[in-house]
Amino acid sequence: MEDTPSQSDHYRSSSSSASSPTAARPPQGSSFYYLRKPGPAMLRRPISFEDSPEWGDDTEIDVNADELAAESIHVGTTTVSPSLSKVNSVSVSGASPPAGLSEASRRIAGASIVWRDLSVNIREKRRYSERVVKNSTGYALPGTLTVIMGPARSGKSMLLRALAGRLPRSARLYGEVFINGTKSQMPYGSYGYVDREDVLVDCLTVREMLYYAALLQLPGFFSEKKSAVEEAIQAMSLGDYADKLIGGHCYMAGLPYGERRRVSIARELVMRPHALFIDEPLYHLDSVSALLLMVTLKKIASTGCTIVFTMYQSSTEVFGLFDRICLLSNGNTLFFGETLACLQHFSNSGFPCPIMQSPSDHFLRAINTDFDRIIAMCKTLQDDHGDFSSVNMDTAVAIRTLEATYKSSADSAAVESMIGRLIEKEGPRLKSKGRAGISTRIAVLTWRSILVMSRKWNYFWMRLVLYLLLTLSIGTIFTNLGHSLSSVTVRVSAIFSFVSFMMLLSISGLPAHIDELKVHMHEEANQHTGALVFLLANLFSSIPFLFLISISSTLVFYFLVGLRDEFSLLMYFVLSIFMCLLANESLMMVVAYIWLDTFKCTMTLIFLNVIMMLVAGYFRIHDALPQLWKYPLSYLAFHTYCIQGLLENEYVGTSFAVGEIRSIPGVMAVRGSYDISASENYKWFHLLILMIMAIGYRIILLLLLCFNVRRWIIKCDLCWFSKSTTA
Numbered sequence: 001m002e003d004t005p006s007q008s009d010h011y012r013s014s015s016s017s018a019s020s021p022t023a024a025r026p027p028q029g030s031s032f033y034y035l036r037k038p039g040p041a042m043l044r045r046p047i048s049f050e051d052s053p054e055w056g057d058d059t060e061i062d063v064n065a066d067e068l069a070a071e072s073i074h075v076g077t078t079t080v081s082p083s084l085s086k087v088n089s090v091s092v093s094g095a096s097p098p099a100g101l102s103e104a105s106r107r108i109a110g111a112s113i114v115w116r117d118l119s120v121n122i123r124e125k126r127r128y129s130e131r132v133v134k135n136s137t138g139y140a141l142p143g144t145l146t147v148i149m150g151p152a153r154s155g156k157s158m159l160l161r162a163l164a165g166r167l168p169r170s171a172r173l174y175g176e177v178f179i180n181g182t183k184s185q186m187p188y189g190s191y192g193y194v195d196r197e198d199v200l201v202d203c204l205t206v207r208e209m210l211y212y213a214a215l216l217q218l219p220g221f222f223s224e225k226k227s228a229v230e231e232a233i234q235a236m237s238l239g240d241y242a243d244k245l246i247g248g249h250c251y252m253a254g255l256p257y258g259e260r261r262r263v264s265i266a267r268e269l270v271m272r273p274h275a276l277f278i279d280e281p282l283y284h285l286d287s288v289s290a291l292l293l294m295v296t297l298k299k300i301a302s303t304g305c306t307i308v309f310t311m312y313q314s315s316t317e318v319f320g321l322f323d324r325i326c327l328l329s330n331g332n333t334l335f336f337g338e339t340l341a342c343l344q345h346f347s348n349s350g351f352p353c354p355i356m357q358s359p360s361d362h363f364l365r366a367i368n369t370d371f372d373r374i375i376a377m378c379k380t381l382q383d384d385h386g387d388f389s390s391v392n393m394d395t396a397v398a399i400r401t402l403e404a405t406y407k408s409s410a411d412s413a414a415v416e417s418m419i420g421r422l423i424e425k426e427g428p429r430l431k432s433k434g435r436a437g438i439s440t441r442i443a444v445l446t447w448r449s450i451l452v453m454s455r456k457w458n459y460f461w462m463r464l465v466l467y468l469l470l471t472l473s474i475g476t477i478f479t480n481l482g483h484s485l486s487s488v489t490v491r492v493s494a495i496f497s498f499v500s501f502m503m504l505l506s507i508s509g510l511p512a513h514i515d516e517l518k519v520h521m522h523e524e525a526n527q528h529t530g531a532l533v534f535l536l537a538n539l540f541s542s543i544p545f546l547f548l549i550s551i552s553s554t555l556v557f558y559f560l561v562g563l564r565d566e567f568s569l570l571m572y573f574v575l576s577i578f579m580c581l582l583a584n585e586s587l588m589m590v591v592a593y594i595w596l597d598t599f600k601c602t603m604t605l606i607f608l609n610v611i612m613m614l615v616a617g618y619f620r621i622h623d624a625l626p627q628l629w630k631y632p633l634s635y636l637a638f639h640t641y642c643i644q645g646l647l648e649n650e651y652v653g654t655s656f657a658v659g660e661i662r663s664i665p666g667v668m669a670v671r672g673s674y675d676i677s678a679s680e681n682y683k684w685f686h687l688l689i690l691m692i693m694a695i696g697y698r699i700i701l702l703l704l705l706c707f708n709v710r711r712w713i714i715k716c717d718l719c720w721f722s723k724s725t726t727a
């Protein structure tokens, strides 16, 4: 490998040079240093413009592979295994097409993204905060990897979101973002955004997950969607995992973090986006998975796609794969440009990267103010244990120096002039690719939910077993009651227990609802679904399961207790339990959305159910309830209507003999223990109220979803948390 002595010196330094940057030591051997690939490109040249897009008639961009190769950083083979060096060179050079990618997927029309003087601030407690991103300027080109790096809370995610047009509503954006030279936002389908957390459906296989994503996102024919899925599987090297369940099952572990991350990215790739934004692609990944993922991303970029992502830290090998870096600290841009030039910039500013240290570690070490505390600790240790000079840098000084040096540097001027050129050359406007119709999306989501519920033991199978055990228990406790007047009170108790405990047991399905809501919120953020689509799909998919639960439990209870032997009465019983379960399920969805936390939701639902049981008119006759409990609580409890309806179903039209000649109507007999109506039709009115309640709770959920009420809840949670920590 050819070395350029005068240049490589910039990147060689001893560890002590970090503390005294101006006194850089001569290189101590050639075992570890950053080298340019042999080629005509000169290292001194601050920035290369050759890989700027040439807008043609069609939107396809030819990635200049040689240029990419020329700008790459290579790590000396003595420190990196030859095979890994090869991976770097092959993936970067792009000379050979990426293995596994079909001919059709080799060229993607990437988009050039330019941001100028971009600032973001966030509204907190009716005022806007200090800017979390301050006057950032940069660009990302087709076929390249652009990384936004910086310490925690430096504004990386905010900048990424601003570029993707995904800022939260509380954020205000200043400055300009140009897509292909035009001041615009990226339309739906032209870009993919991958969040930091992987929100996947655990009981689907990778292929199923991607199929459903394609069916939800893409318009057009099934065959096209199928080929998009297969391409995404190949592009993300997921072939070996395609038929594995994401969350695993009893005998098989779920997918490792690295593969889950790749599935999340593949989900966005099915849209064949021009640009891909990824928040922390290496989040939770070990070094091998991280390198594998970055090499895969490099391959995707080499097809023409523009990839921008945030990263806190990276290994040297991973760092070598980046094309451009935007270095942030506390919202300020300390550097934007090619990765090699960033090393040069640090060196020029008096902070050369010590040997045997990853560049990203060095950058973060120099600009992360959190290190100040550690420096204080180390200074004490230094007195006892010798030299700690490598962590002796004054962070605040380093940040100020780096910022000032960058502002006055040729790199900054070059970025400005490049941006001028990119804005001047107006490229093709990105168009929305359209999306699947609303009915298709409802059908797809309904089918996916049915599949998920049937595979999730805690949503249906576990509940079914619990319900049957409960009904068997209640049925055997209240068995053979007979039909005498004395059995009325016990029968009322049996019906009350059956309804109340059935509703209480429904809470066991809560984790499944929370998972479903999380997936929905993630898909909605990416505009794959909407609140109404989700709501209808969730309702339709839950109906068969709830009906099965109602019919099986009712049959066991009905015949063990010995209720009136008439088919129409049995069917009313089933319907009433079904409606009550549906109303309860809708309430559970509302609570699940508000908390999105199993513990809080369980506590809330148990409390609500117990209150509803108390005011249902069994422990105290409805009319005798104190006003406070009667209005509105007893009218809001669906238990009240269900139990009243079932007792009217059982006793209206019946009579009990009292002595030889007298008889009293069944309704009168029940009224001693429960307040019911004597009218034949009143039970249908109660059923109607249950149905209205089930729909009403769904409408409440729709409103909560539409008005994104969770962001207020999160804000309140954060306020409460910050108050409690300061106290």
Ligand SMILES: Nc1ncnc2c1ncn2[C@@H]1O[C@H](COP(=O)(O)OP(=O)(O)OP(=O)(O)O)[C@@H](O)[C@H]1O
Pocket: 122, 124, 132, 150, 151, 152, 153, 154, 155, 156, 157, 158, 159, 168, 170, 310, 312
């Ligand atoms: N929704 C929000 N509301 C209020 N402040 C926010 C919000 N999101 C982020 N911030 C604040 O904006 C600043 C930058 O946040 P950002 O998430 O962009 O940082 P980051 O560099 O990605 O760091 P990290 O890796 O720790 O997330 C932080 O101080 C953070 O507290």
